[in-house]
Amino acid sequence: MDAAITHWINSFAGHNAFVDQAMIAITQAGVPFIVLVVVLQWWSRENRQHLRHVAICAGLAFLLGLAINQGILLFLHRVRPYDAGVSNLLIAKSADWSFPSDHATASMSVAMAFALQRLPRRALAFFAMAFLICLSRIYVGTHYVTDVLGGAATGIVAAIVVRALYRENSKFDRFAKSIL
Known part of the structure; x- marks a missing residue:
């Protein structure tokens, strides 16, 4: 079923040049764009200290999620769908294994970090961006659906762990906000 949906x-x-180019742009620039939007939260005029805390949470969740993925990649070696003949690739081949998707992890960790900090409008915007990035990874042929779902789950878990361990106005939080 995974291969069929993928x-x-x-x-x-390959049927619409505009959609192809849009999906390629999203898959290549989506995560850097999300990082830029998180960084820009630092200079927000409203609720500045809370948004700075959330930006740090998002960054920590991003890094933790990608670290978890590297651990998973040591044990799971899933062939990319284009190498298995399931998809046609629109971008350059990847050098690593397919599961889990780092793009899905990165984008979903940020979206979940904002959601867990009760910033619904921002969280919705980040979830929309994350969904487009996840979809683009399947569309361009570099991931299976379950690679993206696995990456999204890793990102969500990372954001939950950061939320549980990194508290607002803690000594470490005040220190982190003062040096950045």
Whole structure:
């Protein structure tokens, strides 16, 4: 079923040059764009100290999620869908294994970090960006659906761990906000 859904989503690739270019742009620039938007939260005029805390939480969740992925990649070696003949690739080949998707982890960790800090409008915007990034990774042929779901789960877990361990107005939080 995973391969069938992946193939179905990827089957739309190559039929509309505008959509193809948009998906390629999202897959290549989506995560850097999310990082930029998080960084820009630092200079927000409203609720500045809380948003700075959330920006740090998002960054920590981002890093923790990607670290977890590296651990997973030591044990799971899933072939990319384009190497298995499931998808047609629109971008350059990746050098690592397919599961889990780092793009999904990175984008979902940030979205979840904002959601856990009760910033619903910002969280919704980040979830929309994360969804587009996840979809683009399947569309361009570099990931299976379950790679993206696994990456999203890793990002969510990372954000929950950071939320549980890194408290607002703690000594470490005040220190982190003062040096950045």
